[in-house]
Amino acid sequence: MRQYILKRVAHAVFIMWLVATTVFFGLRAIPGGPVATMLGQEATPAAKRALREQLGLDQPWYVQYVDWMVDLATFNFGQSLTNNQAVSDLVMQAAPRTLSIGIVAVVVGLSVAVPAGIVSATRKREPVDYVATVVAFLGLSMPAFFVGILLALVFGVWLDLLPVFGYVPISEGLVPWFESILLPGLAVGLPYGAVVMRMMRSSLLEVLDEPYMKTALAKGVNSRVRLYKHALQNALIPVVTVAGIQLALVLVGSVTVELVFGIQGLGRLLVDSMLDRNYPVTQVVILLVSAVLVFTNLAVDLAYTAIDPRIRYGSESA
């Protein structure tokens, strides 16, 4: 198991390197560049050259690439091209906001979706199932930012219950913080929860049809124990996969939802930096996001060993 984890971490590092390389060259392949963006079309060639030199963009690409790799390896993420702030500061400022939204989305999504999926499957074709299904399909078919606009309209404008703009750091109080991220969290969480809920439902329905459920019935196990002891763990296996992979949906969702709610999170930072061709910032944000995804997938794979006794990694199983 330990060997397996080490192998997977090494694998993850390799993937991060691939991502970093792709981002490095991808960004530079986009027409324009920080110099053109910062100085505008009418800048003199001399000014341009001066700025390029200052930003280190006059170096050959392989020098820049090696510099970037060395910086990454030493966790020196450089400075923003536009305002000379340390990239790590910018990211540290934005990340908690996105993280807050993401946590609300995942917690709300999972805590609603899993029970809803169970109820939906055990009461198939009853009114509850239809209601849950309709809500899930709404969630699946509406992008997060649109859900965000609707939520802002209903809870912020019409009912005037929650703020619709800005972020309050957790240091200024738990309640204001929670109020400021609840709506964006819900907006991101609904599509996420919808996917998980549908998976939970279909997976549980499939498991309830398995021969071993008939065995449990035939040996006199009552329906509640059958559901929670015999069926649920088996049904959760694919749900964990989906819940892990769909975290990407949460990250993508929060980029747009942050714009709707005027929150300066990672999504906002990423979009702005790309428009400015602010290479160092874009690179680090993309790397951070992909690191989150890579390591969630690793966590999901490790979670399997707890849920499915058939899965054992490494050579420990004799």
Added chain:
Amino acid sequence: MSSDRASPSTNESSDSTTGSSLLEVKSLKTQFPTSRGTVTAVDGVDLTVERGEILGLVGESGSGKSVFAQSIMGIVDDPGRIVDGDIQLAGESLLDKSAGDLEALRGGQLSMIFQDPMNSLNPTLTVGEQIAETVRLHQDVGESVSLPAELKRKLLGATKNSEAWRRAIEMLEAVEIPEAESRAGDYPHEFSGGMRQRAMIAMALSCEPDLLIADEPTTALDVTVQAQILDELRDLKDTFDTSILLITHDLAVVSEVCDRVAVMYAGEIVERASARELFSNPQHPYTQGLIASTPRLDAPDDELTPIQGNVPDLIDIPYACHFAPRCPEAERECFEVDPDFREVGEGDHEAACLRRGPEERRL
């Protein structure tokens, strides 16, 4: 097959009880409403299982054998319903019992093993726990079976020195699982197919049921393992004083282990006899066809004669004898008059065919 086994003691065991049959099924009818019409999977079946005997129920796939078994267990899949008839276990009607009473009965007095040992054990519970659970449910071992208690057990693992766990190990030993004590903590995927079916048998017998229903217990197994499992079933029947209803499509299995045999075709029983009588003197044209279409080791040169046609869809069969369209001897009356059971040989050998029985009643 080893030969040092006591011959089935049908007579002894039935004498030792009140004399009534263990299981008595009377004109049982189980139907499934579907969008294409009503499927009558079991169509007026009469069957008795005596104490201590192994009754074989033979038929092709789709003849309604499994639905019949599930009807007795009360576990017919939705939307199937028992619409007519009665099932009596030791003189008590199962159809009158409440859901709770039936739950207590299933796995206790009445238990079942299934065709597919690969998928009939829960992959997320240890084999020992699956047996121990049955014990906890049906025997007074002083261990709670409430949902919280079961979930706690699932998360923390069952205590290895509990009464139920010890019983599970005993049962695994009884079905000859080597190193039962350590294997009990294994998950089903760590068992071979034959071992899984043994574990299923251990589970089904753990509460010493009066009746064990074995639905194609050896179909999914290698031939060598089949023989072992059948041997074991026969031994265990005596050890645990259990009657067995053995459902199979395999005539070799029937001739190997059964005392009596009932032949089922398209939801109906067509012939009943002792196993010896049935094979030496098959009477119903379907049984004759079935035996003629089975390869025989002792006469390998005989040509096999398949029965023409297929088992009909069990939806609204419009003719009286369900076998008539495939029957080489069918007359017009066979399609119009419901066949009744006639005496066709020794020892309660009966067949439901208009063209059999005493001369004066034959068509």
